[in-house]
Amino acid sequence: MTPPRSEPSKKRLSFLDHLEELRTRIIHSIVILIIAAFVVYLFADKILKFLIAPLGRVEGDPQPPLVFLAPGEAFASVLILTLWSALVLASPFLLYQIWSFVAEALTQKERRSVVIFGPLSLIFFGAGCAFGYFVVVPISLRFLLSFSWEVMAPMITVSRYLSFVGSVVVSFGIVFELPLILLFLTKIGVATPAFLSQKRKHAVVLIFIVSAILTPPDVFSQLLMAILLISLYELGIFLSKLAHSTKARPYLS
Numbered sequence: 001m002t003p004p005r006s007e008p009s010k011k012r013l014s015f016l017d018h019l020e021e022l023r024t025r026i027i028h029s030i031v032i033l034i035i036a037a038f039v040v041y042l043f044a045d046k047i048l049k050f051l052i053a054p055l056g057r058v059e060g061d062p063q064p065p066l067v068f069l070a071p072g073e074a075f076a077s078v079l080i081l082t083l084w085s086a087l088v089l090a091s092p093f094l095l096y097q098i099w100s101f102v103a104e105a106l107t108q109k110e111r112r113s114v115v116i117f118g119p120l121s122l123i124f125f126g127a128g129c130a131f132g133y134f135v136v137v138p139i140s141l142r143f144l145l146s147f148s149w150e151v152m153a154p155m156i157t158v159s160r161y162l163s164f165v166g167s168v169v170v171s172f173g174i175v176f177e178l179p180l181i182l183l184f185l186t187k188i189g190v191a192t193p194a195f196l197s198q199k200r201k202h203a204v205v206l207i208f209i210v211s212a213i214l215t216p217p218d219v220f221s222q223l224l225m226a227i228l229l230i231s232l233y234e235l236g237i238f239l240s241k242l243a244h245s246t247k248a249r250p251y252l253s
Contacts (some may be wrong), residue, residue: 025097032093037086044078047085048158051165054138055156066158077158084166113187121180128176131228132169139221140168171214175229182236186243193241196233203233 040047055065068074087094099118103111148154185191196203211225 022101025101029090029094029097032090033086036090037082040085040089041078041082044082044085047081048078051081051162054133054141054165055161056138056141066156066161068158073157073159077162081162117180117184121177124176124180125173128173129169131176132172133165136172136215136221136225137165137168139224140215143221175214176232178229178232179236179239182233183239183243186240191240193237193244196237196240200233200237204230207233 052065068077095118099114103114106114145154182191182196186193186196207229208222208226211222211229215221215225
């Protein structure tokens, strides 16, 4: 009876081989990003119309929803919008390139964790961005533009508006990662469900401080943000309990 053959070990790449692989993947990523930028630029006007929809301006309004004050401001704003949109469009390919490069240095357990946390983090981030754009941005604009009186009228520049929307959307995308962060801390042994539950009062105080910083100075939006963060914290505790209860099972760790 012949003994079973062992699987051939992977060929270890030298430092120069890693540099060559990194250079190749960076070149491929740049090429894809440029192609995505050209594609996105063809629809830049439609993307901009989508982003200014929370302003609530109707078509045919003689006053344009956005203005630019410097000759190059409109071009720079469209360029930035194109680059960010191209980055979003090309993100699946870029993430694949990053994963392919770092996967060789990870253990099998680390790869399983990345396979689980990677897609989940994208889903949570996308949900946060959607919540920020469809809920928070309209509420914030409604409050801030309510101060337009007879003696002063809003004149919003395209660069300031895109900066405002981008900051709100990205902020809420990051905020939605809170449950996964708590789950990750539990998986690596830094936190436990009991610890997170014990620190709930401290977390609530911190949440209201963060809500006051990230939202306009009106009570409604601050409470909305605080309730959302508290709900995400409770979700994080629930996921932490699930992870803690399955730690003893190797096939689920």
